[in-house]
Amino acid sequence: MNKTDALIIGAGPTGLFTAHQLKLIGLDCHIVDNLDKIGGQCIELYPDKPIYDIPAIPECSGKELIDYLIKQIKPFDIKFHLSERVEQVKKEKDHWIVKTNNETTFLTPNIIIAGGVGSFEPRKFTLKECEKFENKSVFYSIKDKNIFEGKTVSIFGGGDSALDWAIELSKNSKVNLIHRRDDFRGAQATVDKVKELAKSGKINLLTKYQISDVKGSEKLESIDIKYDEKETKNLKTDFVLGFFGLIMQLGPIANWGLNIDKKTIEVDTEKFETNQKGIYAIGDICNYPGKLKLILSGFHEGALAARACFKLARPNEKYRFEFTTSSKTIKKRLGVKSD
Amino acid sequence: MPKINYIEHNGKLHKIEVANGLSVMEGAVQNDIPGIDADCGGSMACATCHVYVKEEWFDKLEKKEDGEEDMLDMAYEPNKFSRLSCQLIVTDKLDGLEVTIPKKQA
CATH class of the missing domain: 3.50.50.60 (FAD/NAD(P)-binding domain)
Structure with missing residues (x-):
């Protein structure tokens, strides 16, 4: 005391x-x-x-x-x-x-x-379904990056946290980086690096998309993302990371x-x-x-x-x-x- | 005095007179409109005053600064008609402006 x-x-x-x-x-x-x-x-x-x-x-x-x-x-x-x-x-x-x-x-x-x-x-996804996977396959911060090794990780956000983790995890995981618009607010050097990794296929960059659904019963299996509030795309993923600030x-x-x-x-x-x-x-x-x-x-x-x-x-x-x-x-x- | 229409996510309309020079956020906070928290007090640092502007009004507003667009990345479920209401300053031209408050804000 x-x-x-x-x-x-x-x-x-x-x-x-x-x-x-x-x-x-x-x-x-x-x-x-x-x-x-x-x-x-x-x-x-x-x-x-x-x-x-x-x-x-x-x-x-x-x-x-x-x-x-x-x-x-x-x-x-x-x-x-x-x-x-x-x-x-x-x-x-x-x-x-x-x-x-x-x-x-x-x-x-x-x-x-x-x-x-x-x-x-941390600011979280609004989707109610995300709660059931929180701290199992949906995370808002990373404590142990090793759990992502060899897995597919879908990262949401356009700031430095999202970009830094996309770069870091792309070394040992399959990374989808999803952001609501084409511009990123992260540091220019980081943005350039992400674009370079996207070009060489190390990062699957999806802009103007936002999350619309998460699927899976016990385990997270896939997510739906929506383009420009129109068509929807399904992505198989093991983990979802959201970086929307605090x-x-x-x-x-x-x-x-x-x-x-x-x-x-x-x-x-x-x-x-x-x-x-x-x-x-x-x-x-x-x-x-x-x-x-x-x-x-x-x-x-x-x-x-x-x-x-x-x-x-x-x-x-x-x-x-x-x-x-x-x-x-x-x-x-x-x-x-x-x- | 210009009237601003604030619509809650459940459709409830609040027609409020807001003095010229105040922001749409201040009009909401001073009149206890639920869902506009404005945690940072209007310094474009929190995205808790995010609103959807009715389409026909959107182009009549002053354009967004970069900082506002960056901050909207943090907002819950932004769309192409998203604005931070702390950046919308009321003038006679905005009489009748209609904004909808997102379902989840804070």
Whole structure:
């Protein structure tokens, strides 16, 4: 069991800066995120897109912003738990017991939900029939590529994941690459490589096709794909892979007894506390009159929630407001020299 | 004010007045039309505001940017009349626009 002053759910910009704020005022924290990397939407949705409204940074990309934030928390020892999703939150006396899908547990007086629009999950095929084959012959990510050796694999999608796997699996499998249009949004070099492999017959490239049916009783046998919403073609296949990016799902947060309206959590604007004492929500996931879904709002919300955490984590101490420019204690925490 | 016709996948029609300058997505979100989630808030990064535009309206709309077409790859069951409603800005010219919301979105 990890005992901590505060647990942050979500390693996006808001979660990262809130960790910084907690550490500055002398509290420790852990961060859990369902993604396998730090950065949340900035990294998953728009790593290369420029952002123009971060105070004092005229322009930076999603990735640059996250790199700066990681650099800013460098002086502190913050434990990250990536690729883990918080499943359960239970009250015990003055504390919360939190459990992840990986059985990591935390005992903490404060939970800060900085979960964006929820956790990222793979976007799946809409066909109901796909569910019965999921994780047997229909996959949305690959854990062990060896299972495809010598088999026929039908890959759907037009981004880098679909293209990279088509190239990789074409070495030892028969690959169908199916995409809804002629253009691919993957990196140009990868697209060129795929087209070259298609020319030499290593990849069976089918564009303007979309999946329309999956067939098989126990085992997947074949799929139907539809051309330009007209004629249908049947393809024998052992496996189907779908790479349509990730979608955000609120997930287990919905079951924690919080006031939720349209996928957002209601909070006050003093502590950003929810209807549950010691559970706060900040960033895109919180809602209050006048809420703006801006990164800068998340920073402000995190700074206030961190101060609220102090009261519950150190009930016998008085919080004293200090500036980073002048406080010796803060400078010591940051590991910088005082004048 | 222009009226936008939002049709749910089950055929239920919502005729909504949407002010000029708002996006078709914002008109839906502000009026609680089910099926348009707009998770990313309109930054063309999620495809959860995907709609099918009625054929006769499709060519009257401003053309798609590359980024929108890329994002539509991620949408559920896109077709040739697919658009992201966050990219459709309401003007008087769009009075009567008809969009259908896909069966599955989020």
